[in-house]
Structure formats: C-alpha cells, structure tokens
Amino acid sequence: MTSVSVYKQDGSQAGTVDLNDNIFGITPNENVVFDTVLMQQASQRQGTNGTKSRGQVRGGGKKPWRQKGTGRARQGSIRSPQWVGGGVVFGPSARSYAYHLPKKVTRLAVKSVLSEKVANGDLVVVDSLSFDQPQTKAFASLLASLDAATKTLVVLEDGNDNAARSARNLDRVQVISGKGVNTLDVLNSQKVVITKAALSQLEEVLA
Incomplete structure (x- = not known):
C-alpha cells in the first residue's frame, strides 16, 4: 500500500496513513478521464438559448x-x-446537453486523477478539521502551512459545517464532501486536502 503523511490542524505531522492501491495507486487512464471531463462539462451547460420557428411567432x-x-x-x-x-x-x-457514462467509467476516471495527485505529491491528508465556529483566517493559515494556499480542493466529511463555512470566502478554494469527489474538480485543483474521515467515505464509495 501507498503511505502518505498525515498532518494535524496546526500543520505539524501526525504519522502516516495507508491508501488503497486500487484507488490511489492505479495507472491513470487518460482516455477515460477525457471522456468524463467532456461529460461533466456538457452537463454543466445551461442550454437556455432558443429561437422561435414560424409556427411559434405571434x-x-x-x-x-x-x-x-x-x-x-x-x-x-x-x-x-x-x-x-x-x-x-x-x-x-x-x-x-447532459448525458451519462457508466458508473465504472466515471469511477475509473476519479481513481485515475487521484492516483496522479498521489504520484505528484499533491494529496494532503489532515487528521481532522474542527472549528467551534467559522474561522476563515484560521483556515487560510492552515492551508498556507500545508503549502496549499491557492487553487485547493478541500474534501470534508459530511456534517463538518463549520470547516466548510470557514473556507467559503477563500479565493480559489473549493469545498466538497468525500462522497462528492469528481474528476473535473480534482483536475482543476493544484492540491487536494482531505480529512481522514472524508478519506474513509471516499474509499467506501470507490471501493
């Protein structure tokens, strides 16, 4: 198994964690990633443009x-x-414009981009992110200590609302849940910061 360092909320190291090689250690499939990105971008199109034919004009x-x-x-x-x-x-x-690909294809794409992040050292695991109230300044300091201050994807476990609100006003920082990790968001980020609880949720979805 691939091991990565685990960091505390103050930025200090707190041991290591083993990653599932079937998710974080595969050879990336570029064709599948390309097809999945096209599907996600097509699904995001609003498709609200329209004209009237001669039968619809008053x-x-x-x-x-x-x-x-x-x-x-x-x-x-x-x-x-x-x-x-x-x-x-x-x-x-x-x-x-939306269309769908098989689940096996989209999951393989997510595994591919996550494996690439691990191979490049761009996946950071945090022990936990706990805030009594939303604290944007403290969250920004945390990301700076992890060398993930810009264009960062933060993956949180369900129910961690204070941490999500702490990152909401930070520029170029996106927050999603462990169950919502997708190919396009991972590709658009330079660093992926994930909590151990969210990592368990992610592995449960992709296993």
Missing part, C-alpha cells in the same frame, strides 16, 4: 395579399422566415 394568420395579379411574389404569411419579425429556420432551441 401573428401572421392572414395571407398578406392575393396569390395572383399584384405583380409581387406570392406570400402566405408575414411571419415567414424571409420577413422581418418572422420565424427562424433551423435555429437553436432550449435543450439539455
């Missing part, structure tokens, strides 16, 4: 002039696409 029920005898081109409606204010041909319509 008005235009009456034929503007008779079919023959005027010398002008025949027209059936003033809401045809060639008219100003008419419908749009083949325009975009509001829709969802």
Whole structure:
C-alpha cells in the first residue's frame, strides 16, 4: 500500500496513513478521464438559448395579399422566415446537453486523477478539521502551512459545517464532501486536502 503523511490542524505531522492501491495507486487512464471531463462539462451547460420557428411567432394568420395579379411574389404569411419579425429556420432551441457514462467509467476516471495527485505529491491528508465556529483566517493559515494556499480542493466529511463555512470566502478554494469527489474538480485543483474521515467515505464509495 501507498503511505502518505498525515498532518494535524496546526500543520505539524501526525504519522502516516495507508491508501488503497486500487484507488490511489492505479495507472491513470487518460482516455477515460477525457471522456468524463467532456461529460461533466456538457452537463454543466445551461442550454437556455432558443429561437422561435414560424409556427411559434405571434401573428401572421392572414395571407398578406392575393396569390395572383399584384405583380409581387406570392406570400402566405408575414411571419415567414424571409420577413422581418418572422420565424427562424433551423435555429437553436432550449435543450439539455447532459448525458451519462457508466458508473465504472466515471469511477475509473476519479481513481485515475487521484492516483496522479498521489504520484505528484499533491494529496494532503489532515487528521481532522474542527472549528467551534467559522474561522476563515484560521483556515487560510492552515492551508498556507500545508503549502496549499491557492487553487485547493478541500474534501470534508459530511456534517463538518463549520470547516466548510470557514473556507467559503477563500479565493480559489473549493469545498466538497468525500462522497462528492469528481474528476473535473480534482483536475482543476493544484492540491487536494482531505480529512481522514472524508478519506474513509471516499474509499467506501470507490471501493
């Protein structure tokens, strides 16, 4: 098993912890990571752009002039696409861009990016993060002592609300739960700081 150092809340070292090699010690699969990132980014698209076709535009029920005898081109409606204010041909319509990949694929992608973080020394395990009340300054000092002051993903166990609120106002710091670790968030971070309790939750999900 791969062992990494465990740090206390004050930044001092508190021993080591063994990581599951089936999660943190695999060979990264770049193709699976790429497919999963595309899926997550597509699912984040709002898809709210839209235009109206000629059947959705208001008005235009009456034929503007008779079919023959005027010398002008025949027209059936003033809401045809060639008219100003008419419908749009083949325009975009509001829709969802989301799609899903098999669970085995998405889990393999998460394992791949986590294994890469461990290999690069960018995964930091903290014994616990306990705050009596939200303390942003104390949380920022903790991240600085762990050399994880910028673009950091903090993974907390469920119910640790004070720690989550302590990091909420910090720039370029994102907080998620151990059960919510995903490929895109791990890739977008330079450091991953995770508590031992959240590590157990993560291993339980990915095992």
